[in-house]
Amino acid sequence: MEKKVIDKDMLIMDVVEANPNAPEILLSYGMHCLGCAIAHGETLAEAAEVHGIDLNQLLQDLNK
Numbered sequence: 542m543e544k545k546v547i548d549k550d551m552l553i554m555d556v557v558e559a560n561p562n563a564p565e566i567l568l569s570y571g572m573h574c575l576g577c578a579i580a581h582g583e584t585l586a587e588a589a590e591v592h593g594i595d596l597n598q599l600l601q602d603l604n605k
Contacts (some may be wrong), residue, residue, distance in 0.1 A: 547603045549586035549596055556585055556603060566602050570594050 545559040557563045557575065564575055572592050577583075585603075589596040 547585070547600060549600065550584050552581065553583055553585060553588055554581055560603055563603060566599075570599060
């Protein structure tokens with residue numbers, strides 16, 4: 542099965558679906574998005590901006 546590339550426009554919930562390690566990675570960045578109702582409609586870029594996180598580094602980690 543081909544690995545899906547995670548990009549900045551994906552919803553948080555789609556990121557979690559694409560990468561089983563995403564919850565751990567997001568938590569390591571201080572993003573506790575999984576328990577937040579906004580996660581269902583917030584993109585990775587929006588969440589990174591709100592949390593003051595380097596989006597490019599986060600994308601690298603999520604796509605490893």
